[in-house]
Amino acid sequence: METLKAAMVGAILVAAGIASADSGFQNPIFIPVKEDACPSDKVSVSFSPDKSSIAILRKDGYFLQTPKDSKINVKARCKFDLVISRSPADPPVLQLDFRGAEHKFPASELDLKVTxxxxxxxxxxxxxxxxxxxxxxxxxxxxxxxxxxxxxxxxAKARSFDGKDGVQLSVDSIDACFANSDATEACAALAAKKALAIK
Structure with a gap:
């Protein structure tokens, strides 16, 4: 598991310690780009009941796949803004979990960048x-x-050097939640625990 931590410089986004009725995650804003791998018909968005977590799922297909019998370079991109309004009761850190898989044969290359x-x-x-x-x-x-x-x-970008050995890259889900800086559990697990505690 890759864990990347930025310097702690965040701030509470509600005034006077009063939580907004719209606190939590709001609908993300998807930004159209070339080689778009997140068109509206391939993405679904769901929230926990209190909006303290959000799940973005790709419905079907690969994020990127090299075509058969071809040596061309292929590219795929997904770009969006998470929209967040934090309550003072929320933990101080924003956590994002990415799940997927890479299937790559030797006579190919794959370059993946997540920002x-x-x-x-x-x-x-x-x-x-x-x-x-x-x-x-x-x-x-x-x-x-x-x-x-x-x-x-x-x-992501990939190519096959022989037109046979290819690349299949999946990005199945992106989960985001509020967490403590020492959290080790995934957002999905944290949301499930919180839901049980509310019940």
Missing amino acids: VGSTTYRAYYPRGQLRDGSPNFMRFQLPIPRSGKLQVEIE
């Missing part, structure tokens, strides 16, 4: 390296943005 705010994670898998499709999990923890928005961008 959350000003923090970037990059993974480059060169020709000769095999990725067997095992699940991949990335975690970012960072301050609540002062602006109430946090931009997220996923960029």
